[in-house]
Amino acid sequence: MKQKVVALLQKAVEVLIEQSVLQSEWIPDISVERTRDAQHGDFACNLAMMLAKSAKKSPRQLAEVIIAALPEDANVEKVEIAGPGFINFFVNPNAQHEIIADVLRLGSSFGKSDVGAGQKIQVEFVSANPTGPLHVGHGRGAVYGSVISELLRAVGYDVANEYYVNDAGRQMDILATSVWLRYLECCGQTFQFPSNGYKGAYVKDIARQFFDRINRDFCFVATEVFDGVPVDEPQGGDKEQHIDGLITKAQALLGRERYAQIFQEGLTAILADIREDLSAFGVDYQHWFFESLLVEDGSIEDALGRLDKAGHLYQKEGATWFASSALGDEKDRVVVRENGQTTYFASDIAYHMNKLDRGFERIINVWGADHHGYIPRVRAAMTALGADSAKLDVLLVQFAVLYRGDEKVQMSTRSGDFVTLRHLCDEVGLDAARFFYVMRKSDQHMDFDLKLATSKTNDNPVFYVQYAYARICSVLRQLEEKGLSRNSQQGLDNSALLSTDHEVSLVGLLAQYPEVVERSALKYEPHHLVHFLRDLANYFHTYYNAEQFLVEDAKLRDARVSLIEAVQQCLTNGLVLLGVSSPEIM
RNA sequence: GCGCUUGUAGCUCAGCUGGAUAGAGCAUCGGCCUUCUAAGCCGAGGGUCGCAGGUUCGAAUCCUGCCAAGCGUACCA
Incomplete structure (x- = not known):
């Protein structure tokens, strides 16, 4: 739906460029946002305010012109100018209701996409020294790394986990x-x-x-x-x-x-x-990579050889140094100590070279935040090896x-x-x-x-989300126990009956799930998904308290049951990504 | 000293590439169970977004300075 709105605006802009009201070089990426307040409709656009200066018109005036140029669309009920010059779109509720059928049809695939297009991406995380058991400090990186991996898989990347x-x-x-x-x-x-x-x-x-x-x-x-x-x-x-x-x-x-x-x-x-x-802890790896391998198979020597050949190494005070300061690091780093031993950094250079050789389009390292000073030297090493250091994303925990x-x-x-x-x-x-x-x-x-x-x-919020799921399971059990009929198709056909505020906002929220998954994945920020699930649970609990689902009217009952089944599916899809269970009874 | 990160409600934290009246949970106070699970819902109070400038139609968000905290600044890993 958001994409449709953007497309409409793009067409309007094209028309206005033809009419010489606007010039193509002024046009920024058109950004459409969901509104926070229902009074502002469903989507809002700030385009008129962005272009006001170049077009030498007031934002509200320009907004009027843009709206006039918008093509008709059955899904858009109303377009308004508001505030300093926002263009607000009110979407036809019936068009919104299609999401219920989409969720039920897609099932566990709802929310997945292919924006990653099968690109190979590696996520290395935890990687704690094997000198003792994992403690709670490692837990955060473990969960973060594994959830990031799942999110990236959900949006189409080919993800390999490594320790x-x-x-x-x-x-x-x-x-x-x-x-x-x-x-x-x-x-x-x-x-x-x-x-x-x-x-x-x-x-x-x-x-x-x-x-x-x-x-x-x-x-x-x-x-x-x-x-x-x-x-x-x-x-x-x-x-x-x-x-x-x-x-x-x-x-x-x-x-x-x-x-x-x-x-x-x-x-x-x-x-x-x-x-x-x-x-x-629900964390599994495709690969366990041993540092000792790099020592045994000569990778470290290879890596240092390549750096040397490219003129990045020099001798000083009996040690071998990597001239990383020329590539953005604070100062040069020792790779071979005076006593002949290579440093940990030398291993890491070889390790990253190895990762690059394995053909990953993107490399993600999840590190403890105390290692942040280490990032520039690793990037410097990648650059020195002739690789694009932008391929590396270091995520600090x-x-x-x-x-x-x-x-x-x-x-x-x-x-x-x-x-x-x-x-x-x-x-x-x-x-x-x-x-x-x-x-x-x-x-x-x-x-x-x-x-x-x-x-x-x-008061752990996990229960709150799980409870919403369990409640829906319970309603569905009641449906059977009470011997009530259930016609899924009838439920979808009558989704227009879902017209209370609670139902409209619940449907609207469901439609946002795919966007939330995508944003969480691409920005490596799983907390957005957590917040979404809490919102979804909240909307559901409110709805539950406000309306009876198992009503006499079979059409309305089917419509409501379809809606909560969609909510149930969305909740469990999100929980699966987090590696959290969906209990049917609590 | 220098570098990176962070200062948002009593506490723990959100706040999407700058957008409309800054949000949530907990805690506090007041309501809601003869009805699908009250691990729930509804309502109230609570804010100088660290401080001071700047950029612009518009700043919690961007820039500068200051204050405070954490981390880093190894021929350790």
Whole structure:
């Protein structure tokens, strides 16, 4: 309908250009908006105000001319000039009612479109280091990434989800060493656990299981392990040097093979845990991409080679630098350290090169907002590799600040003091957790009060939407129980009977759903969909309280039942996109 | 210090490429269940859109300055 209005205006503009009232170079994109106030009709256009200056006419005067040039259309009942020069369109209600038949005919496809035209698009999200279980901080990115993926699929993109596993690098060595130290405790050794090691209980569990299976093959006495290692911070030393010393010692004492074994033990256990948590959270991936692959197959060397060849690398102070500042970054970045090790950034360059080579038209990275400073250097790398960095969209997700009542919950993976994603799911349920996370614009700070969300009598809006769905299911059950007849075709044929304010606005809202899905997808803003669903539920609940659906008059009854069936379909379509269930009974 | 982001009702937040009287939920107060689920509905109060300028027919939205908060500013990941 919106498109029809735009088309009408376009024709009017063409006519006026012919009459030399307007000139074609003045014409902006014609924007038609839904009105907020029903008094202003269904659609409004600000064209007259935009063109008033160039046309040297007052906005209202120009609006009059435009309206005069509008072709007739059966769907448009009335066109008015209002306010400073808005052109308001009143749509014929019967034309609006067609949406009910459309929804019921399209079913689960209602709201889908093909604006993405099968373009390949990749969405990488969560990608948390496999050094511990996922906590509530990861939940928001997980839901956001998965909902964005579903939305993009709904508008026709060919979407691939990916999790980038940082299974190379120092953090993983710290984990492996932490597991080994806990294992040594199982062997009966006692010592001060490093302040910079991973202290979570899950590390002890992994070590215990490993110990039970392997027994004492990896045992060493504590004095030997700690001999020659720089002292830890509490003893006046440096915690980084201490843990690095322990890593070196672990590698030396265990040898390559045994170290790799304990390293794998930690990685696989935690990764399995992460996969399980995400799956239980309704998040599934097409690909799990391992950083170690980039190391093994020479991708990092390739990527650096390409940068070097193009003249973007130089040597300074024993390290190799990428001249990213020439490409928009704040300063140049090290890619190969003085000690010969490549940096995390070098891996990321290779990873993005790999993504580009896979032929995605668009690449989306969902990152924690604390990584925002990292974006320019990745774009610089893409540009340096000869790619169009505009292909990359980095979507930032602010971490939710967790509260228990008024008290802020401090979290740190290292100290093992955090609320896990699994705990959250157990407490508030999958539906509430997902809905809650995606309710707010993702790049905004968000307060997550556990006490509120975990209380059984909570006012979580997810129930409000689900309740609307369940209520409709209940009405449809009543229809059968009461043995009332139901003729769907008769319902559609008599949609003109749906003339109360509640019915008209409900029908109008249904018609907006496809636009909301498209906007949510293309702008990566799922919260619009959430707000829409709340509005739709609200309109329905109001309607429910105002009118009886199962009335004597069979024609009116069929018409009303068709309408609420359409609402039911629309609600569940939206909830499916959010990964939230549609309960038939509540 | 510099950079990015954010300041909207008591609280948590919406506000579409600048548009008509700035909205919702919660909280507070007052109504509605012999009728399809009251996890609901109706109504009321509550605002200097951080502050000050500017751009224009028109600014919460765009520009500048100031104030405040968060994050970033590693040869960590």
